[in-house]
Amino acid sequence: MGFNTVCVLFLVLFYLGWSEQCSKGYPFEHYLGTRTPYRIVSNNSFHKIHYEGCTPKKVWMIIRHGTRNPSTSNIETINEKLPKIKSLILNSQNLPNDFIKNRDLDLFKKWKSSLDSEDNNLLAHEGEEEMLLIAERMQSRFPEVFENVYSNTTYKLKFTHSQRTKKSAYYFAAGLFGKQTAKDVWFPEPNKKDPILRFYKLCNKWEKEIKSSVKDRGEQKTFQETHFIEKVVEEVNEKLGLNELTISDISIMYITCGFETAWNKRSKSPWCTPFTEENLKVLEYMEDLKYYWQDGYGHELTYKQACPAFGDLVNHFDTTSAYPKAVIYFTHSGTLLKILAHLGLYKDNEALTASNYDSMSNRKWKTSLIDSFATNLALLLYDCSGTKKVLTLHQENIVKLPCCPDTDLCEFSKLTEYYQESIDRCDFEAMCNTSTINSSEF
Ligand SMILES: *[C@@H]1O[C@H](CO)[C@@H](O)[C@H](O)[C@H]1NC(C)=O
Ligand SMILES: *[C@@H]1O[C@H](CO)[C@@H](O)[C@H](O)[C@H]1NC(C)=O
Ligand SMILES: *[C@@H]1O[C@H](CO)[C@@H](O)[C@H](O)[C@H]1NC(C)=O
Ligand SMILES: *[C@@H]1O[C@H](CO)[C@@H](O)[C@H](O)[C@H]1NC(C)=O
16 A cells, blocks of 8 residues: 555544544533543643743642542442433434434443442542653653652652552652652652641531532532523433433433543443533533532632642742652642632632523633643742742643733742732631631621
């Protein structure tokens, strides 16, 4: 075969593969909320980042574990509900139709649940790869601070008390130093309730007054009663030629669509096929509402309590000691979101509520983008001819902090001035103490 023939053949195969992926003609992977795989949002560039006259000296990075398995309760619901829904679909007299084609039915035929409840929350293969790749790219962007030779003095690596963050840390280290060396990397014994990596576990007031109220009577719950959700339920039933599916059935289908998409780059989950793009946007909003009120801007205490973690960053950049160069923490969505809000990133002018779905369609607070698996935030300290400056990356993309809206590099003194209250008045015990008088926001 000549070069042209090979080329044409390749293009045809590429096109067929691509059109199969996008068979419903829209990017369903972009609306998966906190189950979005990192590859959808990552910046895959390996280019060295350079600012004239400046040298990177230190990094402080905080990372959500990579793609994982579902929680125990999700696994139980999947195993209980989905086989029943699958057989309803396969026995539906109204299928195939214009929306659910034979190839979608084939996907359902082949589907079975692969998880036991003991597999809950474990890091998935995709999560290993996410960590390896982030580490490799960060190292090639900033070789001065992500050294490729491991040393216990240069690196401070830490994970929370969980398999998924421990494994994430290992694969990240493997991306930096190779798998063999990664086995010898020293990690401190994880804390059950780490005051920096998972501060909110120590904040009784947040647990009692915010977390539980979001769950029991929050905006997400109210949104479930609106016509937006009613329409999703109606349309999904109609597409499948059924009438018995409820919002809780549809929620577990959406959750499974997310996980299976994250786990498998190449094959499509049947559970994604019954949704239109608009259906997924509504389900994504339901998810965003939960996290906005639980881990985001909804309540001041939620993000205020991130001050010990922010203080850890400031101390790392403030100290005259050159070591460790790299502080890297492996943690959870709840930490990442609270820190993003603490910094003032992705803040909308209006709060997300059950009644403003339409006007918030261009909101900044989209968990699919800001809280995917392996979500990460990296701050780099530069020395620019004696002036300390800070570069911020979220999902490996340069972001501008509110204190420096016009420049990538932000003077460290400007940053400490802007967040002065967080630095000077971080009385975690007092703000999280349930016997302290309720603040005015409640
Ligand atoms: C990725 O990051 C680089 C800087 O390292 C930037 O120039 C580029 O625009 C980013 N790519 C995307 C797709 O955002
Ligand atoms: C690594 O450094 C920490 C202190 O930062 C120390 O407690 C630990 O023992 C060291 N581990 C090894 C293997 O040297
Ligand atoms: C919480 O506040 C009460 C009353 O002000 C005080 O007695 C108690 O020691 C505080 N608890 C903590 C953990 O700070
Ligand atoms: C604080 O507010 C919550 C509800 O927002 C309430 O349940 C609780 O009793 C209040 N605590 C005090 C000490 O007033």
